[in-house]
Amino acid sequence: MFIDSHCHLDRLKLESYDGDISLAIQAAHDAGVSKLLCVAIDLEHIDDVLSIAKRFQQVYASVGVHPGSMDCEEPTIERLIELSASDKVIAIGETGLDYYYGKEHKDIQIERFKRHLLASQACRKPVIVHTRDAKEDTLKLIKEYSDPEIAGVLHCFTEDWDMASKAIEHNFYISFSGIVTFKNAAELREVAKQVPLDKMLIETDSPYLAPIPYRGKSNEPKYVPEVAKCLAELKGVPIEKIAEQTSQNFHDLFFAH
Numbered sequence: 001m002f003i004d005s006h007c008h009l010d011r012l013k014l015e016s017y018d019g020d021i022s023l024a025i026q027a028a029h030d031a032g033v034s035k036l037l038c039v040a041i042d043l044e045h046i047d048d049v050l051s052i053a054k055r056f057q058q059v060y061a062s063v064g065v066h067p068g069s070m071d072c073e074e075p076t077i078e079r080l081i082e083l084s085a086s087d088k089v090i091a092i093g094e095t096g097l098d099y100y101y102g103k104e105h106k107d108i109q110i111e112r113f114k115r116h117l118l119a120s121q122a123c124r125k126p127v128i129v130h131t132r133d134a135k136e137d138t139l140k141l142i143k144e145y146s147d148p149e150i151a152g153v154l155h156c157f158t159e160d161w162d163m164a165s166k167a168i169e170h171n172f173y174i175s176f177s178g179i180v181t182f183k184n185a186a187e188l189r190e191v192a193k194q195v196p197l198d199k200m201l202i203e204t205d206s207p208y209l210a211p212i213p214y215r216g217k218s219n220e221p222k223y224v225p226e227v228a229k230c231l232a233e234l235k236g237v238p239i240e241k242i243a244e245q246t247s248q249n250f251h252d253l254f255f256a257h
Helices: 021-030 046-055 077-083 099-123 135-145 161-169 186-194 221-235 239-254
Strands: 002-007 033-038 059-063 089-098 127-132 152-154 173-176 200-202
Touching (some): 021 033, 033 046, 046 059, 077 099, 089 152, 127 135, 152 161, 161 173, 161 186, 200 221
Parallel strands (some): 002 033, 152 173
């Protein structure tokens, strides 16, 4: 069975399911996906994220504010800790730094990322990190403000092996999305070959970034096996090995504290 370690169930396109999210989750289960982590990107819609996690036994949630979310409620450390109290909340985030789209908000992003990292330490729940074109600052803040015993994950990873290896040294996991299947992602596939199996997660980041052969369509959790299939080919191991190891990694990261 596979685990979709990062999806946005509150944002799925549900037209093909007559608007019924339970059918999308059932479709994922039928495709072999046993657990899903529904990740928050702001606090304005956190009730939607938490209600989905509470409604479905196989769904878990995170609480946090995406670095690209502006003109929204700023998360305090205390607010993040308060929201993380639910048993269904297993992570803080997604948070991080995105200088590709939001470099003009660099200072805001850095201070917000710090608060998430400190909240992660306080509630002892791992942090989900979004990073794009912000390698040095991301690694610096992780080293300074995260606890290696709790650690976290660099999700939807698209950076280089140097960044991946340094994050792994701090006990972080590296998560691959459908991007790794894209024809123009040869460099990322080379990185994936180097990431140890015991430090790897898989995700859809749905409804975004549908993997080949579904690229261009709205993404959903039932497509996460396509990511595993690609990684299995890169690693030269059976897809069952990817499913087993990434599921074990998910439990080691999110349920070991």
